[in-house]
Amino acid sequence: MIPSLALRRKTLAARFPWFEGSLSALSASLVFFLASLIFFALLGRSPFLLFGELLSGSLGSTYGITETLVKTIPILLCALATALPARLGLLTVGASGQFYMGAWCGTAAVLLFGSSHWAAMPLMLLAAFAGGAFWGLVPGFLRAKLEVNETLVTLLLNYVASLLVDWVVYGSWRDTSNLGWPATISFPEWVKLPFLVHGSHLHSGLILALAIAVALHVVLSRSRWGLSLRILKSNRKLGEGVGFSWTGNVALVMGIGGAIAGLSGILETSCIHGRLESGIALNFGLTGFLVAWMAGQHMIRIIPLAFVMGALLSSGDALQLYAQLPEATAVVLQSILFCSVLATGGFLRRGRTP
Amino acid sequence: MTILELLLGILLSGLRSATPLLQVLLGETITERAGVVNLGVEGQMLSGACAGFAVAAASGNPWAGLLAGVLAGMLLSSVHAFLVLVAGANMFASGVAVWLLGGGLSAFFGIPYVGRRIDGFASPDFGGAAKLPLLGPILRVATPSVLIALSTWVLCSLFLYRTRAGLRLRAVGESAESASTLGISPTKVRWAAILAGGALSGLGGASLSVDLVRNWVEWMTAGRGLVAVGLVIVARWNPWYALPAALLFGVVESLTLRLQALGVTISPYLLSTLPYLVCLGVLVWGSARARSKGGMPRDLAQVFSKTE
Numbered sequence: 001m002i003p004s005l006a007l008r009r010k011t012l013a014a015r016f017p018w019f020e021g022s023l024s025a026l027s028a029s030l031v032f033f034l035a036s037l038i039f040f041a042l043l044g045r046s047p048f049l050l051f052g053e054l055l056s057g058s059l060g061s062t063y064g065i066t067e068t069l070v071k072t073i074p075i076l077l078c079a080l081a082t083a084l085p086a087r088l089g090l091l092t093v094g095a096s097g098q099f100y101m102g103a104w105c106g107t108a109a110v111l112l113f114g115s116s117h118w119a120a121m122p123l124m125l126l127a128a129f130a131g132g133a134f135w136g137l138v139p140g141f142l143r144a145k146l147e148v149n150e151t152l153v154t155l156l157l158n159y160v161a162s163l164l165v166d167w168v169v170y171g172s173w174r175d176t177s178n179l180g181w182p183a184t185i186s187f188p189e190w191v192k193l194p195f196l197v198h199g200s201h202l203h204s205g206l207i208l209a210l211a212i213a214v215a216l217h218v219v220l221s222r223s224r225w226g227l228s229l230r231i232l233k234s235n236r237k238l239g240e241g242v243g244f245s246w247t248g249n250v251a252l253v254m255g256i257g258g259a260i261a262g263l264s265g266i267l268e269t270s271c272i273h274g275r276l277e278s279g280i281a282l283n284f285g286l287t288g289f290l291v292a293w294m295a296g297q298h299m300i301r302i303i304p305l306a307f308v309m310g311a312l313l314s315s316g317d318a319l320q321l322y323a324q325l326p327e328a329t330a331v332v333l334q335s336i337l338f339c340s341v342l343a344t345g346g347f348l349r350r351g352r353t354p
Numbered sequence: 355m356t357i358l359e360l361l362l363g364i365l366l367s368g369l370r371s372a373t374p375l376l377q378v379l380l381g382e383t384i385t386e387r388a389g390v391v392n393l394g395v396e397g398q399m400l401s402g403a404c405a406g407f408a409v410a411a412a413s414g415n416p417w418a419g420l421l422a423g424v425l426a427g428m429l430l431s432s433v434h435a436f437l438v439l440v441a442g443a444n445m446f447a448s449g450v451a452v453w454l455l456g457g458g459l460s461a462f463f464g465i466p467y468v469g470r471r472i473d474g475f476a477s478p479d480f481g482g483a484a485k486l487p488l489l490g491p492i493l494r495v496a497t498p499s500v501l502i503a504l505s506t507w508v509l510c511s512l513f514l515y516r517t518r519a520g521l522r523l524r525a526v527g528e529s530a531e532s533a534s535t536l537g538i539s540p541t542k543v544r545w546a547a548i549l550a551g552g553a554l555s556g557l558g559g560a561s562l563s564v565d566l567v568r569n570w571v572e573w574m575t576a577g578r579g580l581v582a583v584g585l586v587i588v589a590r591w592n593p594w595y596a597l598p599a600a601l602l603f604g605v606v607e608s609l610t611l612r613l614q615a616l617g618v619t620i621s622p623y624l625l626s627t628l629p630y631l632v633c634l635g636v637l638v639w640g641s642a643r644a645r646s647k648g649g650m651p652r653d654l655a656q657v658f659s660k661t662e
Contacts, residue, residue, distance in 0.1 A: 091446050148641040151393070151446055152584045156634050159577045160627045167623035286454060293447050326465050328572070331458030338451040339433060342443035 024341075024348050028294075031340035036333055050323060057318025058311035064318070066200040070272065072310035074099070076209045077264035078288025079295070079302045080216060081136075081257040085150075086297040087220060088253050089233040094139060094154025095261040096285025097161035098132040102262020103269040104165055105131025107184055107276040110191055111173065120191045124266060132262015133255040135161060140254030144247040150254075158285065166278050173276065183277040187270050195271075203271040205263075210303065212260060217299035229253070261285070283331060287313070290338045309334070362488060364605060366495040367612070372604025373503045373566065374399070374558040374575070378582040379589065379596045380510045381554025386586055387514060388547030389527040389540075389653035393449025394434045396579030397456020398427040398552050399559035404460035406560025407467055407570040416475050419564040420499070420557060427556015428549050430456050435548040439541050453579075461572040474568045475499075499561035504597075506554065511593040523547055527651030555579060581633050588640030590649035599636070606632045 040047035058068045078095035085092045106128035113123050139153035166182075168174075175185040193203045220226035232239035232249055240246055264284065269276050287309050295301035316330030378395050385392050392398075402423035410419025430452060437448040480493050514520040523543055525533040530540035558578075563570050581603060589595035610625040618625075644650050 093450060142638060146638055146642060147645060148638050149587070152580070152587075152637060153634065155393075155577070155580045156584060156630050156637070159630045160634075163623050163627045163630075167621045170623060171621050283454075286450065289450060290454075326462055328458050328461035328465075331454060332462055335451055335454035335458050338447075338454060339437065342437050342448050342451055343441040345441075345443065347441050 024345055027344040027348070028337075028341045031344055032337045035336045035340060039332065039336065045323070045325075050319070050325075053319060053323055054312070054315040057322070058315035062197075063200070064314065066197050066202040067314040067317070068307065068311045069206055070201045070203075070310075071313045072307050073203075073205045073209050074264040074268055074284040075287050075291055075309050075313075076213065076303065076306035077260050077267075078284050079291035079306055080209075080213055080288075080299065081132075081261035081264075082289045083292040083295070083297040083299060083302060084216065084257040084260070085136075085140075085253045086292060087226075087229045087233065088249055090140075090143065090250065090253065091151045092136070092139065092154045092254070092257065093151055093286070093289050094136065094157055094258075095264075095288045096281040097154065097158035098135040098258040098261035099265035099268075099281045099285060100158075100161035100165050101135040102128035102132035102259075102265030103276055103280065104161070104168065104265075105262070106266030107168075107173070107269060110187055110270070111184070114188055114191065117190050120188065124191050124270065125263070128262045128266035129259040130262075132265065133259040135262070136254040136256075136258020137251060140250045143254075144250040162279070162281065165276065165280075169276055169278050175275075183273075184275045186275050192271050192274075193267065201272050203267065205267040205271060208263075208267075213299050213303055220299065261288075283313075283334070287334065290334065293338070294341050312337075359487065359491075363491060364609065364612075365601070366491055367608040368601055368605030370495050370497075370500060370566065370604070371607045371611075372600040373500050374562040375578050375582055375585075375603055376503045376596060376600040377506060377558030377561060378555045378579055379585055379600050380506055380593055381551035381558070382582050382586050383589065383591055383593050383596055384510060384514070384523070384554070385547045385551035386654055387527045387591055387651055388523050388544045389530060389651055390438060390544050390548055391445045391449065391583070391654070392431065392434050392452070392548060392551055393446060393580065393583055394431065394452025394456065395449075395551065395555040395582060396575060396577065397453040397460075398430045398555040399456075399562070399575045399579045400460040400573065401430050401456040402427040402556030402559030403563035403574060404464040404467070404559075404570060405556075407472065407563040408464070410474075410564045411467060411470060411472050414473075416472070416498075416564050419472075420502075420560045423556045423560020423564070424553045425556065427554070427559065428552040430459075431548050431552020431555070434552075435545050438548075439544055457573055464570055464572060467570045468572070470569065472564070472568050474565050497565050499565040502557070503561065506557075507593065507597050510596075514593055524651070527653055530653055555582075577630070581630070584633055584637045585640075587644055587650075588636045590640065590644055590647070591651060591654075592649065602636065603629055603633055 037047045040050050056064070058064050078099065081095045081098060082092060106124045109124045109127035110120060114120050135157060139150045139157065142148040142153050143150040169182045169184060173184045174182055193205055196202045196204055196206065220229070228239065228244040229249060231242065232244055232246060236246055265281070268280055273280055291302055291305045291309050295305050312333055313330050316327055319325040319329050320327055378399055382392060382395055405426035406419040406423030409422035410416045433455065434448050434452045437443040437451065438445050475498050477494070477497070514524060522533070522538050525536070526538060526540045526543040533540055533543075559575060562575065585599040585603065589599040607629045610628050613620070613625060614622050
């Protein structure tokens with residue numbers, strides 16, 4: 001970049017902090033729009049018609065909006081679960097595994113204590129927290145104590161967790177009255193969170209997820225702990241020198257992150273499906289990773305992006321119905337979006353630092 | 355059946371199921387030796403498997419299928435190369451993006467092929483030799499993709515350690531800075547290394563769908579690409595060690611299938627976790643060894659330990 005231009009941009013960025021952010025968001029959306037235009041055009045479909053379908057499917061009706069919000073909940077939680085470890089510099093892709101373990105342990109609690117009206121729900125949530133946290137602590141422990149790359153460990157554990165769910169829903173937890181469909185018994189009504197819109201799947205987990213996002217943001221930006229994470233991330237030696245524990249903080253962020261993803265797992269199980277089934281995590285884990293990345297691991301910025309992703313996923317259903325495009329279209333669009341964000345983000349960063 | 359034959363049988367079926375993994379592992383080793391990590395190999399495998407199957411089904415020629423797999427893998431890996439080398443994106447994030455892209459595109463375009471079967475390579479007639487003890491099973495396992503994988507293994511190792519180009523590639527991975535003072539362009543070498551990794555992972559995917567299982571299912575690679583990225587560490591970035599590392603996974607995988615066939619009462623889903631758990635176990639062991647004994651390309655060490 002020409003020096004004077006670079007200088008001007010630097011002063012602009014200093015005067016308006018939001019300038020850089022909106023510049024990158026704008027250019028990423030532009031690249032995404034162009035790339036998906038090309039993709040649809042290559043398929044021989046009118047891109048504008050399909051974009052219209054996308055918008056009307058996800059936001060054009062009350063049903064569309066509630067479905068979008070329903071999909072937003074797990075994406076938001078999985079994104080928070082990815083973003084928290086990232087604040088310590090840990091790159092985990094393990095939200096879907098933690099999602100499954102939360103669902104697994106929560107379901108175990110329901111199967112054991114489901115008959116008790118007052119104890120079932122808290123025990124289910126506690127078990128889900130514990131399951132997700134454990135699935136986060138394992139890679140955390142391996143990273144902190146043995147320096148095993150946490151990205152790879154979390155990726156492998158995702159497959160293990162999804163197989164563990166298959167093991168029980170095809171095995172001992174399977175309800176034989178399902179006529180061969182691999183699923184547990186239906187959960188009792190009293191373990192489901194209250195629904196926000198009558199007759200829809202939209203449950204109050206949305207409020208819970210938003211509260212967690214805000215709470216994490218406040219704690220990370222205001223508390224001493226948030227500062228200690230930042231110091232440890234930028235310079236571990238310095239952080240340890242001042243007395244912050246690397247191991248302890250790795251365990252903390254991985255454990256809390258895992259518990260949040262575990263919560264999303266049990267919420268999907270109890271409120272959306274009403275029972276544990278195979279393959280319920282869909283692409284929520286990876287979508288969460290993508291959202292966290294696009295938001296720059298910022299807990300508040302994650303919220304609108306999770307909503308956008310939720311809209312994309314729920315419009316995938318609409319595209320399937322009305323445009324006869326396969327379910328995978330949503331994944332393709334998602335990955336095009338991710339590539340656009342990475343491409344423009346990298347270019348802008350390069351422009352900023354001489 | 356003698357013990358020797360039994361062991362040979364296990365080893366050979368392990369080799370068969372390790373074949374796609376070995377290709378990917380070698381490709382990722384080359385990429386990482388140049389200092390770039392590519393988690394997108396999973397997506398590249400999927401696109402290779404899908405394109406390979408589609409071309410093999412349409413043309414009836416499995417060789418054309420393997421070639422299509424190579425091209426699809428390279429094409430997708432060029433996205434990773436662009437994002438990392440040109441746009442300067444984070445390697446792990448870009449890898450995840452490429453993984454999603456490959457999975458999504460292959461699921462999208464692969465729909466008409468789900469449930470179809472192809473003939474694959476015709477098994478050659480060995481006549482009486484196929485009935486010999488020891489030699490017979492070896493001949494039966496040696497399908498073209500297995501043979502290609504084994505020759506790639508030798509060629510990759512010779513390339514890295516015995517050629518000028520291999521030396522250049524390793525120099526870039528050790529220190530891009532010093533390499534560029536020697537007049538080597540790190541960016542060019544890394545482009546080549548990523549594309550080579552893409553070609554091999556696409557070939558691995560195509561070997562799976564065209565030769566070994568002869569069908570196509572969405573997301574059929576089930577994490578083999580990601581396992582390969584882990585096993586590169588276990589093999590300490592040495593292509594010679596790639597074969598034993600891949601064999602370990604293959605043997606465990608074929609053993610779990612064998613146990614199921616024997617009617618063991620353990621759930622097949624539970625047994626299927628074993629290959630991942632074994633991979634995890636050796637990854638922990640391999641990481642400890644990599645720390646004490648080295649072997650990691652130095653520029654890569656920054657990628658793995660750098661927290662940004």
